[in-house]
Amino acid sequence: MKATTLKEIAETLGISITTVSKALKNYADVSPKTKNAVIALAEQLQYTPNSFAVNLRTKESKTIGLIIPEVVHHFFSSVINGIIDQAEKNGYLVIILQSNESIALEKKQVALLINKRVDGILISLSNESNNDLHLKEILQKGIPLVQFDKISKLIHSSKVIIDDQKAAAEAVQHLIDIGCKKIVHIRGPINPQNAIDRFLGYKKTLEKNGILYDPSLVYTCQQVSFEEGFEFAKKITTNHPDVDGVFAITDLVAVGVLAYCNENGVKIPQQIAVIGFSNWFMSQVMTPKLSTIDQPGREMGEVAFNLLLDEINVNKEGGTFEPKTVTLKTNLIARASTRK
């Protein structure tokens, strides 16, 4: 990369590098004539200050790191959208790393970002994450940290979450209210806190309504994919022909259920009512349109960035930042897939 340096400007004008540097910073001990000559040449050569050198002086990189399980994912891409828009407005750049739901990769990426001396880190944990030593290291190094969506409760950092248990309870209560008696839950993997909480919301709501919890009606995703929804729908209709409601961990899985039912003459919602979670764009264009819980992805990204910026600024002023947990509101969206 060829870029104009202070040295070139100094050599061209026959003055010292120090004088060039002082002239560009408008120091009083450089004559106006020299200053003007330096500025004119710097403009002509399109000189831009070396940001690494600036970083060394200010100890700020004006860059934050974001570790996210998947990019090709409607919810996470909405979160990224909120984060980079907010970062842009505040003069920060965002390095994005994708853990591909792998704890090994996630740990490596945390180390990379620490080494890069980012000003702060935003993270949503991978499904494999079952320990948090790497998050502890971030805290030990005094690097501002905000967890969002898939979090570790034990780590004392700011968090942006939704009330997964409450939102899941609302989804299941909706199925019960429209008359469902035998409700399946297609849950997420074992580790993530949000999969645990949505499962608990399901179980508690059944019990609250006097419906016996039956573990054989819970199906567990490994990939949280369309294909799993499709396959589980086949198993459900074969093994439990009297199931009349399905609550899926996320819309992508629920769409797999719809696809199987549409292709195999299982009437939705008459035979089985289906509700997803997250309000992916495609939910509203499915036939029938999919009921779901709206989860504000973009807002989650914005709030997470702003919490991180608060912490960066408090640290800069030498203060002590007290981590905050922000719980965002979710909304039940009832569409044709649960309209009996």
Place this chain on the structure above:
Amino acid sequence: MKATTLKEIAETLGISITTVSKALKNYADVSPKTKNAVIALAEQLQYTPNSFAVNLRTKESKTIGLIIPEVVHHFFSSVINGIIDQAEKNGYLVIILQSNESIALEKKQVALLINKRVDGILISLSNESNNDLHLKEILQKGIPLVQFDKISKLIHSSKVIIDDQKAAAEAVQHLIDIGCKKIVHIRGPINPQNAIDRFLGYKKTLEKNGILYDPSLVYTCQQVSFEEGFEFAKKITTNHPDVDGVFAITDLVAVGVLAYCNENGVKIPQQIAVIGFSNWFMSQVMTPKLSTIDQPGREMGEVAFNLLLDEINVNKEGGTFEPKTVTLKTNLIARASTRK
């Protein structure tokens, strides 16, 4: 941010900073005893080398910049996926900026990345981009550049594209082959090369088949959105009730057409056959399933990163890199929306 410095290690051991630095780099003029003491303390204090200082020495940031119109977009998120996976494998970090289809923001972001001294820049132009001074500045500064998907033909950089004209011709020929006589094109905005090329592919294919080109059958999107597809479908069926085929600039717009037709009793494909472009995930779960042109997003990201890395490496070795243009293969995917 509190991080261990060479100075702290030097002070703790009562030796000079230079000696600490040399010990960590395993220089021969430091005694094994001192080396061991420095390494042990560095490990204990979890010392990580300051990457900015390393950058100043090597003049490499091991960071590249990516400017993309939209993140919440199935095709672009697939491209991002390919780029950051490939970057990760090669030890590079990726700063992602979103132009929101604005030329003003795109120019500002190019300036930011130049100032940040990234090792290279990957860009897909915004729909508003109608000049390329900012791209010329990247080239003038000798910063490696790869354009992908939405490109400026006049800029002498590497490019990763598809043959939009040929792919569009294939889509339109498919509609003609299944018997469509009056075919609408819902095109993209005026500036982007790919929207121009898809339109030309449509026009030329009509002419090649002896069908008169009728400008009143071309509808122009501003946002390239679901809503526009929905609205245009209403106009098309009202103003041209004898239209029997629609070729849309992208699947999102085609899905808007399907939604309007489904809600208003217009039978697809019997009354109107519909084909999109890009093979978004949701196309295969629509009712009816949407025919489309598959465009390899992930592969486009991988190839773009690898071309950039080639250029970075050639420059590092002092060679002259000759920009390459890679044209990726597309495939017609015929589904129920064009199965008469």
